[in-house]
Amino acid sequence: MEKFATHTGVGVPLRRSNVDTDQIIPAVYLKRVTRTGFEDALFAAWRGDPEFVLNQEAYSSGSVLVAGPDFGTGSSREHAVWALKDYGFKAVLASRFADIFRGNSGKQGLLAAQLAQDDIEQIWKVLETEPGTEITVDLENRTVTCGSVVAPFQVDEYTRWRLMEGLDDIGLTLNHEEEITSFEATRGSWRPKALPAKHLPSVEIEAARPSV
Amino acid sequence: MAGTLAEKVWQDHVVRKGSDGAPDLLYIDLHLVHEVTSPQAFEGLRLAGRKVRRPDLTLATEDHNTPTLDIDLPIADLTSRTQIDTLRKNAEEFGVRIHSLGDADQGIVHQVGPQLGLTMPGLTVVCGDSHTSTHGAFGALAFGIGTSEVEHVLATQTLPLAPFKTMAITVNGDLPPGATSKDIILAIIAKIGTGGGQGYVLEYRGEAIRKLSMEARMTVCNMSIEAGARAGMIAPDETTFDYLKGRPHAPEGADWDEAVEYWKTLRSDDDAVFDTEVVLEADDLEPFVTWGTNPGQGLPLSANVPVPEEIADENERVAAERAVEYMGLVPGAPLRDIAVDTVFIGSCTNGRIEDLRSVAKVLKGRKKADNVRVLVVPASARVRLQAEAEGLDEIFLDFGAEWRNAGCSMCLGMNPDQLAPGERSASTSNRNFEGRQGKGGRTHLVSPLVAAATAIRGTLSSLADLDLPEDVDLTSFDGTPLAPLDPRVPLQV
Structure with a gap:
């Protein structure tokens, strides 16, 4: 993962609350088996609307999304984070994030920065008055600067450290492999195992047919 | 110290306690896998030369892409077919059990785990699917994860996690005729909002919840995520044990007795403190419907479409x-x-x-x-x-x-x-x-x-x-x- 210290880029005001991951990337785009190439799928249902913010030239090269509260609710699809990253976003600012989305962002190096809603409103005003205004996100000092607005943001300390160091979670966990092995030795024998597989006798499943 | 159900299950799975703001490392008992959120995780393992640490704690099914007609014919949508073929290849390569389309044990992952008796009280259950909260109906700590976390669990059987806050949702009384557990959860979501549960594990309790069947409890816990919570739980009781006993993977003999003895301890202590408490009266519930485009935009069926200006x-x-x-x-x-x-x-x-x-x-x-x-x-x-x-x-x-x-x-x-x-x-x-x-x-x-x-x-x-x-x-x-x-x-x- 790339290290994240500060980022400066065009801010994109997305004045909507409850933007769920079905809106960030509809299910039809989830059939791919790769981890990249999702930029065309980002906000796919809205991209056909010429009024949509990313279709306006001043914002189209944006890399800091400024969204309404409860961003990233719904489905756990990490594709939502991949689509934002593939489009070029480095950070999303909102007053509230869904838990799974926030977690997924941290794993992928997309900063989910939590600001007060009042500060989000101030930033929206700047971005809408002067489209194309750049935002600087300073992870070290946990501040966002947009025009004359300077606002603090929250991000949990562990995620901040990992983003700044560019660390891979699996590698960090495998440093503790001995502890995992010791823990496994203490697990009760009643705890389930999927293997060897047990199930009722197999029965042939009849295929339903289209009704005429 | 007094603890809530969620805290007890959490404590029993801490491999390594985090310090200085670092998350706890939590052991995962059961990892359910489906075709949509797993291909990139298996690819990640392959690129890093890693194995699945515990194939015996992992189960894959095909559900999201599968057609519901002509299932004996090749899947017409090529990208869907590729995704399912990819899951089959990955399961074979990494030694993961899979129930494929046409198999009698195929189905939606959150039905397959419980019906096989793999979902039990006191487990940690994860899946790359937000409705993993369903399994919380058994008193398991069960939650959806992203694909990076799927890869993490495949490789290590653990997840680094910061503790959740706890919310008690007490549903008193009796459901009136014609109202169901679905109406309970839709009413809860309308009450606390789609963000109300963010950062929390919900625990559903109270008379109306106790009276629900196992399947009705699964409906309630299933939609915890629609209230913003990653997980919802119900303390196990005789309803839970009756549902489990004799299922293919349920414990047997002395293991069953030991398990039930432990499961009976899995309830929030009387003096446990929740971060938030919410109360709902089941007697007042009517059939609920949503009118809008998020699950919190719901009303009793007897109501009118809201007037936004108001x-x-x-x-x-x-x-x-x-x-x-x-x-x-x-x-x-x-x-x-x-x-x-x-x-x-x-x-x-x-x-x-x-x-x-x-x-x-x-x-x-x-x-x-x-x-x-x-x-x-x-x-x-x-x-x-x-x-x-x-x-x-x-x-x-x-x-x-x-x-x-x-x-x-x-x-x-x-x-x-x-x-x-x-x-x-x-x-x-x-x-x-x-x-x-x-x-x-x-x-x-x-x-x-x-x-x-x-x-x-x-x-x-x-x-x-x-x-x-x-x-x-x-x-x-x-x-x-x-x-x-x-x-x-x-x-x-």
């Missing part, structure tokens, strides 16, 4: 304006007047045998409304077999419904089961997001009973709109008690 909060007003427009509704009009094109009965929320029985009970001997398409999609192949053994399929077909093979189907429209633009559904699923069931589709979330009544009348309806006795016993037909759902007995089909 909403004080600006964000909510803008959201309501947008939702009313997208849904093509008239502000102030009765919800009961809304005509639908499709009724979808299925999903990990309401595709289980009890759901199908209650629907069949209402539909029996009737015909569907003209111009309404009715899809009945069992949550798993075993549920389908059980329904057929009970003759429910005949009732659905006589009614004019389509009786399909198992899978996620129209809940999210990744397979051909989709709404056309502008089409409207009454759906027993869990999400009414814009385009969720097909681009431009309009979804009203409802209980199975409301879905059944709506299929008969063609407009959003409840049992009260039918000439059924109000106290209709939904657990049996014609006074004849139904055989309980007993997966221990092989079905005679």
